[in-house]
Amino acid sequence: MSTQQQEPESQEAPADPEMKGTQSPQERRLEEKEAGLDAQAEADAEAEGETVHIKVFRYDPEVEAKQEPRFDDFHVPFEKGMTVLDAVMYARDEFDSSLTFRHSCRQAVCGSDAFFVNGRQKLGCKTQLADLEQPIRIEPLPHQEVVKDLVVDMDHFYDQMHAVEPYFQDEDTPDPADLEEQRQSPENREKIKMSSRCIWCGACMSSCNIAAGDNEYLGPAAINKAYKFAMDDRESEEIKEHRLRILEQEHGVWRCQTQFSCTEVCPKDIPLTEHIQELKREAVKKNLKFW
Amino acid sequence: MYEHDVIVVGAGGAGLRAAIAAHEAGADTALVTKLHPVRSHTGAAEGGINAALQEGDDWELHAYDTMKGSDYLGDAPAVETLAQDSPEDTMRLEHWGMPFSREEDGTVSQRPFGGLSYPRTTFAGAETGHHLLHTMYEQVVKRGIQVYDEWYVMNLAVTDEDDPNDRTCHGVVAYDVQTGQIEGFKANSGVILATGGPGQAFDHTTNAVSCTGDGHAIAYRAGAPLEDMEFIQFHPTSLPSTGVLISEGVRGEGGILYNNEGERFMFEYGYANNSGELASRDVVARAELTEVAEGRGVNDEYVHLDMRHLGEERILDRLENILHLAEDFEGVDGLVEPMPVKPGQHYAMGGIDVDENGQTCINGLYAAGEAACVSVHGGNRLGGNALPELIVFGKRAGRHAAGEDLGEPQIQTGYGDDVEDETDADLPVQPGEAGLETAGGVAADGGVAADAEGILERTVERERERVDRLMDRNEGIQHAEIRQKLQKAMTDHVNVFRTEEGIKKALRVIRECREQYQDVYVDDPSRTFNTDLQQTYETRNLIDVAETIALGALVRNEFRGAHWRQENQERDDENWLKHTLISWNGGEPRIFYRPVILEGEEKTYEPKERSY
Ligand SMILES: Cc1cc2nc3c(=O)[nH]c(=O)nc-3n(C[C@H](O)[C@H](O)[C@H](O)COP(=O)(O)OP(=O)(O)OC[C@H]3O[C@@H](n4cnc5c(N)ncnc54)[C@H](O)[C@@H]3O)c2cc1C
Ligand code: SF4
Ligand code: FES
Numbered sequence: 001m002s003t004q005q006q007e008p009e010s011q012e013a014p015a016d017p018e019m020k021g022t023q024s025p026q027e028r029r030l031e032e033k034e035a036g037l038d039a040q041a042e043a044d045a046e047a048e049g050e051t052v053h054i055k056v057f058r059y060d061p062e063v064e065a066k067q068e069p070r071f072d073d074f075h076v077p078f079e080k081g082m083t084v085l086d087a088v089m090y091a092r093d094e095f096d097s098s099l100t101f102r103h104s105c106r107q108a109v110c111g112s113d114a115f116f117v118n119g120r121q122k123l124g125c126k127t128q129l130a131d132l133e134q135p136i137r138i139e140p141l142p143h144q145e146v147v148k149d150l151v152v153d154m155d156h157f158y159d160q161m162h163a164v165e166p167y168f169q170d171e172d173t174p175d176p177a178d179l180e181e182q183r184q185s186p187e188n189r190e191k192i193k194m195s196s197r198c199i200w201c202g203a204c205m206s207s208c209n210i211a212a213g214d215n216e217y218l219g220p221a222a223i224n225k226a227y228k229f230a231m232d233d234r235e236s237e238e239i240k241e242h243r244l245r246i247l248e249q250e251h252g253v254w255r256c257q258t259q260f261s262c263t264e265v266c267p268k269d270i271p272l273t274e275h276i277q278e279l280k281r282e283a284v285k286k287n288l289k290f291w
Numbered sequence: 292m293y294e295h296d297v298i299v300v301g302a303g304g305a306g307l308r309a310a311i312a313a314h315e316a317g318a319d320t321a322l323v324t325k326l327h328p329v330r331s332h333t334g335a336a337e338g339g340i341n342a343a344l345q346e347g348d349d350w351e352l353h354a355y356d357t358m359k360g361s362d363y364l365g366d367a368p369a370v371e372t373l374a375q376d377s378p379e380d381t382m383r384l385e386h387w388g389m390p391f392s393r394e395e396d397g398t399v400s401q402r403p404f405g406g407l408s409y410p411r412t413t414f415a416g417a418e419t420g421h422h423l424l425h426t427m428y429e430q431v432v433k434r435g436i437q438v439y440d441e442w443y444v445m446n447l448a449v450t451d452e453d454d455p456n457d458r459t460c461h462g463v464v465a466y467d468v469q470t471g472q473i474e475g476f477k478a479n480s481g482v483i484l485a486t487g488g489p490g491q492a493f494d495h496t497t498n499a500v501s502c503t504g505d506g507h508a509i510a511y512r513a514g515a516p517l518e519d520m521e522f523i524q525f526h527p528t529s530l531p532s533t534g535v536l537i538s539e540g541v542r543g544e545g546g547i548l549y550n551n552e553g554e555r556f557m558f559e560y561g562y563a564n565n566s567g568e569l570a571s572r573d574v575v576a577r578a579e580l581t582e583v584a585e586g587r588g589v590n591d592e593y594v595h596l597d598m599r600h601l602g603e604e605r606i607l608d609r610l611e612n613i614l615h616l617a618e619d620f621e622g623v624d625g626l627v628e629p630m631p632v633k634p635g636q637h638y639a640m641g642g643i644d645v646d647e648n649g650q651t652c653i654n655g656l657y658a659a660g661e662a663a664c665v666s667v668h669g670g671n672r673l674g675g676n677a678l679p680e681l682i683v684f685g686k687r688a689g690r691h692a693a694g695e696d697l698g699e700p701q702i703q704t705g706y707g708d709d710v711e712d713e714t715d716a717d718l719p720v721q722p723g724e725a726g727l728e729t730a731g732g733v734a735a736d737g738g739v740a741a742d743a744e745g746i747l748e749r750t751v752e753r754e755r756e757r758v759d760r761l762m763d764r765n766e767g768i769q770h771a772e773i774r775q776k777l778q779k780a781m782t783d784h785v786n787v788f789r790t791e792e793g794i795k796k797a798l799r800v801i802r803e804c805r806e807q808y809q810d811v812y813v814d815d816p817s818r819t820f821n822t823d824l825q826q827t828y829e830t831r832n833l834i835d836v837a838e839t840i841a842l843g844a845l846v847r848n849e850f851r852g853a854h855w856r857q858e859n860q861e862r863d864d865e866n867w868l869k870h871t872l873i874s875w876n877g878g879e880p881r882i883f884y885r886p887v888i889l890e891g892e893e894k895t896y897e898p899k900e901r902s903y
Contacts, residue, residue, distance in 0.1 A: 060817050081622040083620070086533075092771075094771075097823045104501045106500065106620075110326070127619075147820050158327070166432060167430060167432055168388030181385045181399060186393045192390060193390070229388070
C-alpha cells in the first residue's frame with residue numbers, strides 16, 4: 001500500500017497485483033504481514049517470488065529443545081535493498097517470535113547487531129543480502145560467550161574498553177562559564193577523527209586471534225579508544241604518559257601481531273592496526289618499559 | 292531491591308547529562324537503561340547543537356528564532372532557559388573532550404541551519420550525536436556512576452492519591468533482560484525519565500527500533516499528563532525502505548527534488564517559490580506527498596533527491612556519509628542514480644508535561660529529553676535544537692532531583708487552576724482502558740502499604756504477575772501483529788496530512804488494538820533475553836501513546852507548525868494559543884488546555900505569520 005498520502009481514498013492497498021514489483025521492501029513486508037503470513041504462507045512466498053535462504057544459529061540455555069545448539073532455516077521474501085537485519089527481523093516477526101538478537105538504530109551507529117555472517121564479522125543492518133552467497137549463515141560473534149541465539153555477552157568487551165580509562169582527564173582547563181574553550185587545531189582533530197568513530201560493536205575483538213587466546217589482551221577497540229585520547233593535544237603530557245603506561249603493559253599494544261583482521265572487519269573503516277603500531281612507536285619514543 | 296537517591300531511566304543524551312548533574316550535586320545516582328548507553332538513539336543525530344557562542348550572536352536571538360520556529364506554541368521561560376544555558380553547557384562538552392569540528396584558529400566551528408538568524412549550529416562532522424553520546428558516557432565512567440544496562444523499566448511505583456498532584460513516585464520496577472529477574476529500584480529523592488521519543492508509533496520513521504515511548508506511557512498511566520502530542524515532525528528525506536535519514540545537508544549543498552516526470556516540483560508547482568528545496572521541513576514534506584497523491588510520485592510512493600550534478604569531488608568531500616547510507620540501506624549509488632526519498636516520522640515535539648526544572652506534577656517524578664515537553668519546540672522544532680535541550684534540561688532535572696534549589700518555576704504542570712477543560716470533543720469510540728493488561732497506573736495501597744518500600748513491593752508484585760500471565764497463556768495474539776496494525780493506522784491517518792475523518796478512523800483502529808491486546812501472549816517460554824516479552828510491553832506503551840497523538844490531533848482543529856488539518860488550514864491564534872494536555876484519569880483519557888506563555892524575562896513574543 002502507499003502509506004503516506006493525502007486523500008483517504010488513495011490510502012487503500014492497491015488491488016493490482018502488478019504493483020508488487022514496484023513496492024519498497026518495507027511496504028512489501030507490511031502488506032504480507034497484514035495478509036497474516038504464516039509458515040504455510042512462507043512456502044507460498046517461495047513458490048511465488050524470490051526468497052532468501054538464511055540459516056540462523058539457535059541456542060537457549062533454558063529451553064530444553066534449544067539447549068543443543070543448532071541452525072534453523074528460514075526463507076524470507078526478498079526485495080532489493082534488504083539487509084541481513086531485515087531478514088532476521090522478518091523471520092522473527094513472521095515465523096518465530098523467540099528468535100533473539102540485538103538491534104536498534106538500523107543505520108550503523110548503535111553497534112548492537114554485529115553478527116558472524118558467512119564466516120565474517122559484519123553489522124547486520126549494513127550488509128545487503130544481495131551481496132551474499134546463499135544459504136546465508138548467520139551466527140553470533142565468535143570468541144564471545146553466547147547468551148541466546150545471536151546475542152553474545154559483551155561484558156568482557158566493555159571491561160576492556162573501560163580499562164584504558166576512556167575519558168578526558170585534563171582538570172586544568174578554563175571555566176566553561178567564561179565560554180573559554182580549549183583550542184584544538186583542525187589538524188589535530190583530523191588526526192583523532194577516525195579513532196573517534198568507534199561504535200563499540202565488538203567485531204574487531206571477535207576477529208582477533210590474539211584476543212581469542214589471551215583473555216587479558218586489551219584488544220583493538222580499547223587500544224583505539226586510548227589512541228583517541230593519547231593523540232589529542234588537549235590532554236597534558238603527564239596524562240598521556242599515564243595512558244601509555246596502561247597501553248604498553250604486558251597485555252597491551254605489544255601483544256598485537258599486525259594481522260590486520262580487526263582493520264578488515266571494522267564497519268567504520270577505522271585503521272585499527274595502524275593506530276596500534278603508532279602507539280607502539282610512541283611507547284618506544286617515550287622510553288617506556290618494553291615487555 | 293536496589294536503592295539510590297536519584298534513578299535515571301534511559302542513558303541517551305538526556306539521561307547521561309541528568310546523571311552527571313545529579314552525581315555532581317552529591318546524590319548517589321544510578322542509570323537504568325534497556326540498551327547499553329552507547330547504543331542509545333542520540334548516537335544517530337547528525338547535524339549539530341545550537342548555541343549562541345560567537346560575538347554578534349546572543350541568546351536573545353536564539354530565543355527569538357526558537358519562538359518563531361515553534362509557531363508560537365513554545366513557552367517563553369523554557370525557550371529562554373534553553374538559549375541562555377546552551378552556550379555554557381555546549382562548552383562543557385568541549386571541556387569533556389568532545390571532538391567538535393574546528394576553525395583554523397582552533398575554535399569550534401558553527402554552521403547555518405534552517406530557521407536560524409545566525410550560524411549557531413555547533414557540530415562534530417556529520418556525527419554530532421555519536422560524539423555527544425560517547426563523550427558523556429565517558430564522563431559517567433569517569434565518575435563511577437552505577438549503570439544497570441539492559442534492564443527494562445516496566446513501571447513506576449507511585450502512590451494512589453485521587454489527585455495526581457498529590458501523588459509521589461518512590462521508584463521503578465525493572466527487569467534484567469539477560470536473566471528475566473524482576474526487581475524494584477527505590478529512589479530516595481527522584482526518578483528521571485529520559486526514555487526518548489515514540490517514533491515506533493509510526494511504521495515509517497527515522498527513529499531506532501527502541502524508540503517506543505515507554506517513559507511517556509508509564510508516566511501517563513501514573514497520572515502525569517502528556518502535552519502537545521499531536522505535534523510530530525516528519526522529515527522530508529528518509530529512505531523509503533528503512534526510514535534511514537538523508538540529512539538536510541544534501542539539500543543544503545544544492546540537492547534537487549524531482550517528481551516522476553523529472554520536474555523540479557518545489558518551484559514547478561509553486562510549493563515554495565523562494566526557498567524551493569530549502570523551505571522548512573513541514574512544507575517540503577507536504578509538497579512531496581501532494582506530488583505522490585496527484586500521481587507524480589515515483590512508483591506511486593516517493594520522489595527523487597538528486598545530487599549527481601554536485602560532482603563526485605564535492606559529494607565525497609561533504610556528503611560522503613550520505614553515499615554510504617544510500618548504498619548500505621537502499622542499494623542505490625548516489626553518484627550514478629538519484630536517491631529515493633519520502634517523508635518519515637522524525638521527532639516528537641510533545642511529551643511528558645514538565646516545568647523548567649524537569650519536574651512533573653507527581654512529586655519526585657521528572658522527565659527530560661525527547662520524552663519530555665517543557666516546551667521549547669512548540670509546534671515545530673528547529674534542526675539543532677533537540678541536542679541542546681538534552682543537555683540543558685537533562686542537567687537541570689538532575690540537579691533538581693538531587694535536591695538543588697533552582698528557583699521557582701514559571702511553568703505550571705498537571706491539572707490546576709490555570710487550565711481550561713475540554714467539553715465538546717466528539718470521539719468516535721471510547722478511548723482508554725480496556726482489558727487487564729492496560730489497567731492500573733498506580734499502586735493501590737488501600738492503606739496497607741503506605742510507605743515507600745511497601746508501594747514499591749506491591750508494584751513489583753503486580754509486574755511479576757503480569758509477566759506470568761503473559762507467559763502462561765499459550766494462544767491468542769502476538770504483539771507484532773498488533774504493533775503493525777497500529778503503526779499502519781497512524782501512518783495512514785495521522786501523518787503529514789490530517790483529516791477529521793482519517794483521525795477518527797485511526798482512533799477506531801487504536802481501540803481495536805486495545806481490545807486485541809487483552810488476548811496478547813508471549814510465545815517464547817524463556818526468561819533469558821526474552822525480546823518477545825519486552826516488545827509485548829513496548830507495544831502496550833505504543834497503544835497508549837498513539838492514542839494521545841490521535842486525540843490531540845483530533846481536538847486541535849487548526850493548522851500550526853507540523854500539525855496540518857484539512858478542515859482548517861489556517862493558524863487560529865484566537866482559540867489555539869494553548870497547549871493540549873491529556874491525562875489518564877481513572878482509566879480514561881481526560882483532555883484539557885493550558886495557555887501558552889509568551890511573556891519572557893524582558894519581552895513578549897508577539898505571534899507573527901511564518902512565511903517561506
Ligand atoms: C536520525 C536523527 C537525526 C537527528 N539529528 C539531530 C541533530 O542534528 N540535532 C538535534 O538537535 N537533534 C537531532 N535529532 C533529534 C535528537 O537526536 C533526539 O531527539 C535525541 O537524541 C533524543 O535523546 P534522548 O536522550 O531524549 O533519548 P534517546 O537517545 O533515544 O535515549 C533513550 C534512552 O532511554 C532508554 N529507554 C527507553 N525506554 C526504556 C525503558 N522502558 N527502560 C529502560 N530504559 C529505557 C534507552 O535505552 C535509551 O538509553 C535527530 C534525530 C534523529 C532520529
Ligand atoms: S573499532 Fe570498529 S570493529 Fe572495533 S568495536 Fe569499534 S567500530 Fe566495531
Ligand atoms: S542496528 Fe544499530 S548498528 Fe545495526
